[in-house]
Structure formats: C-alpha cells, structure tokens
Amino acid sequence: MGNLNEPLVTVGIPFYNSEKYLSDAVKSTLNQTYTNLEIILLDDGSTDSSLTIAYKFEEKDKRVKVISDGKNLGLPKRLNQLSKLARGKYYARMDADDIMFSNRLSVQIKYLQNNHEVDLLGSGLIAINNNNDILGIRKGKASKNITLKRTLKGAWAAHPSITGKSEWFKKNHYDETLKRAQDFELWIRAVETSRFDVLDDVLLFYREASTSSMVKNIKASRYSIKTYWKNSGKTGFVFSISRICINLIKLFIYFSFFIFGATDVLIKRRSVKLSVSQIDKYQELLKKGLDA
Numbered sequence: 001m002g003n004l005n006e007p008l009v010t011v012g013i014p015f016y017n018s019e020k021y022l023s024d025a026v027k028s029t030l031n032q033t034y035t036n037l038e039i040i041l042l043d044d045g046s047t048d049s050s051l052t053i054a055y056k057f058e059e060k061d062k063r064v065k066v067i068s069d070g071k072n073l074g075l076p077k078r079l080n081q082l083s084k085l086a087r088g089k090y091y092a093r094m095d096a097d098d099i100m101f102s103n104r105l106s107v108q109i110k111y112l113q114n115n116h117e118v119d120l121l122g123s124g125l126i127a128i129n130n131n132n133d134i135l136g137i138r139k140g141k142a143s144k145n146i147t148l149k150r151t152l153k154g155a156w157a158a159h160p161s162i163t164g165k166s167e168w169f170k171k172n173h174y175d176e177t178l179k180r181a182q183d184f185e186l187w188i189r190a191v192e193t194s195r196f197d198v199l200d201d202v203l204l205f206y207r208e209a210s211t212s213s214m215v216k217n218i219k220a221s222r223y224s225i226k227t228y229w230k231n232s233g234k235t236g237f238v239f240s241i242s243r244i245c246i247n248l249i250k251l252f253i254y255f256s257f258f259i260f261g262a263t264d265v266l267i268k269r270r271s272v273k274l275s276v277s278q279i280d281k282y283q284e285l286l287k288k289g290l291d292a
Helices: 022-030 050-060 075-085 104-114 148-152 166-171 182-193 214-230 237-259 263-269 276-291
Strands: 009-015 037-043 064-067 090-093 120-128 134-138 163-165 196-207
Touching: 009 022, 009 075, 009 104, 022 037, 022 050, 022 276, 037 050, 037 075, 050 064, 075 166, 075 182, 090 104, 090 166, 104 120, 104 163, 104 196, 120 276, 134 196, 134 276, 148 182, 148 237, 163 166, 182 214, 214 237
Parallel strands: 009 037, 009 090, 037 064, 120 196
Antiparallel strands: 090 163, 120 134, 120 163
16 A cells, blocks of 8 residues: 555554544545545544444554454553554554544654654644634744753653654553553653653644643643652752742633633644744645645
C-alpha cells in the first residue's frame, strides 16, 4: 500500500463514547500522505455507537484494526495496551476527537529518520471547537532536547501531536493509577534519560472546547503541585515554589471564569488569534483532509 522504503508506522487511537468525533479522527489518519500505516482503534467499553463506527472503517480499509473487550479500564491502561500492540518502527499518538493535518506523519517521520537520537517529536497545533471551527494557533516553538525544567513549566507538546519510536513507548509506560495528567507524569519521569524535540510546524487540529472542566482542572492542578514539590531537589526550591504559585493562580482564575460560565473565553486565549484569511486557509485544509 505504501512505498516499500517507508517504515511501518502505528497510529494508536483509544476511544470511549466518541461517536461525534471518531469518524473525522480516523478519516484524517487514513488520508495521510504517508501511507504505510497500521491504525489501531482501541475501544474502552463505549456504550454509544463509537464501536459500530470503528468497525465500518475496519471493513473498508485493511490498515485499520479494531480491538474491543467490552471493559472500561481507563485511558492510561489503554495507552499502554496500544504501545504493546504497535508493530511499527514508529508510533503516533492520536486522540479520538482530534484531526490530523494530511502531512503530519510525513513531516514527523522524516524528522525522526534524520535525527535518530530523538525519541519523541511534538508539533504545533490549530485549536478547533466542537463544530470544527478554527479558534487559533499554537506553534510548536521549535526546540531540541527538552529539559526537565521546560517540561515542568507545562506541556512541551500536546499529547496527541507526539510521534516517536515505538520501542520508547514499549519501555516507558504510563502510570495506570493516574486518572489525570498521565502524559505529564511520564514526560517528567523520562525526560532526563530521553530526547524530546518539538517542530515549529502545525500538524494537528486540536479540539480545545471538549477537554476542559472544573473537575479536570482541579485534579490536574493537584497532581502538578505534587510533581513540582517532588522534583524540587532537582530544579531548586525557588523554581518549585514559583511554579506552585503560578498553578494556584491559574486555578483561581479558571474557577472565577467557571462561576460566571465564561470558561470559553479562557480556552480561546490559550491560542493566538488568526486573521480571517488564515482561518479560511486552515478551514480549507481541515475540510480537504476529511474529504480526500
């Protein structure tokens, strides 16, 4: 199906009750310019029509494999399961509510092949809402060899934008006891013995509006504060205290906006606004990636 010189790439998509978005996520993966893929759709005990949608893709394209055991085990267990199942030399993270740029894998795989020391590679993103409307842009701020301090300051790259060596994911597991911030915990634990890079390129349409809630923010903040304190011996007491204070301030701001039902304002502010012509360009790219 693909160029024989292209290494096999595994794209792992865990899903749970994702009937509204799953189809677009899979379409954008199948429509990649990089074609030597296997796509694993892993169900986490969905009770809506997600599994039916997944099976339809499996029937149409032999690159797609659906796995379902009917159980709801949680995201970190499913992420580790996907890593174990991956047959490709490289493994691409992808969420069931996001959409890939059509050249995402071509760009990331080329970089990884030219930089063998890199374990994980992230990218920039275009933020979208639940209706696939463009909200703004978050460039990747090209960086090489991400440090522990940089990782502790926040996400060095959006989780579903990351592609890396399958062997790295097989050796470095997500903590299955964590309900939130599993990726953050893994990056902190592994960054000093790994090589993380980020590209300037925007390669993912990231669904911002579907990810935020008060409960999620409280849980994530609580874990982040524990992590800052735990690593204070490596990063310095002043750095850890400053990050804890910043985290608490952000939580207070979010809570204030939450009370007045204005969290959408904060979500939009995470990304840089685009001009009308830029929005039109990215909207067309999104549509093209789903229609190809």
